[in-house]
Amino acid sequence: MAFTRLTMSGQFRSSAFVFALIFYGVIISAGAQTPTTSPAPTPCALRSNTSCAECLQNVTCLWCAPTKQCVDYPVRNILPPSSVCPLNDARWGLCWVNFQILIITMSVLGGIIIITILVCCFCCCKCERFGNKKEDAKVERQTRARKSRQKAKRTEMQLRHDEIRQKYGMAKDNPYARMDDH
Known part of the structure; x- marks a missing residue:
């Protein structure tokens, strides 16, 4: 009885130890995954009159080439309105990608897909259907x-049967005649 109590308490201790290790590991990994606060990106308007590459470092910015303005991408609209910047002159994501050509290319690729x-x-x-016709013909x-x-x-x-009837003299001239007539 005393030995049983000792083993059960030993099992309880080892289970508690494993649980504590797992809990500690979860807390450590959660603490390691907490994001560090990075400095807030500079607003797009402050990057105006610089370069396209500098403006597009922030993904929320849109570069208008002729006016050299860096503006916030109008997220309420799918496409930026021409009052912000004409599509042909707008750059977003990459400086060498014309926004209008990007839209046309994506539309064509979507249509092809x-x-x-x-x-x-x-x-x-x-x-x-053709395979079924082949199978139907095969079955036929x-x-x-x-x-x-x-x-x-x-x-x-x-x-x-006719040979057997002939052999035993049961052949009939008229197939509709009765067998008794012979």
Whole structure:
């Protein structure tokens, strides 16, 4: 009894120790993952009359090339309105990427992807339907072959029966005559 109590308390201690280690590890890893506060990025308006590269270091900024203004990207609109900057002159993300060309390219790529998906779906449906026609034709050929074999067996059986009737003198001239008439 005393030995049992000792082992149970030893098991309890080891379980508590493992739990404490896991808890300590979680706290340490959570503490290591807490983000350090970085200095707030400078507002886009303060980067005006500098360079495109300096303006676009902040992803929320939009560079207007002719006016050399760095403005906050108008997030309420998908595309920046021409009152902020014409699309052809707007730069966002990379200085060498024309915003208008970026939009056109993305639209074309999206259209190509959609058309490709539709063509693939159409081809899959077409192939499936064509495959079913092949299978239907195969089943039809098998059915016809089976019926012709059955007909040949029936004819062969009928000939054997007629031979047996002939052999035992039970052949009938009129197939509709009664057997008793002979």
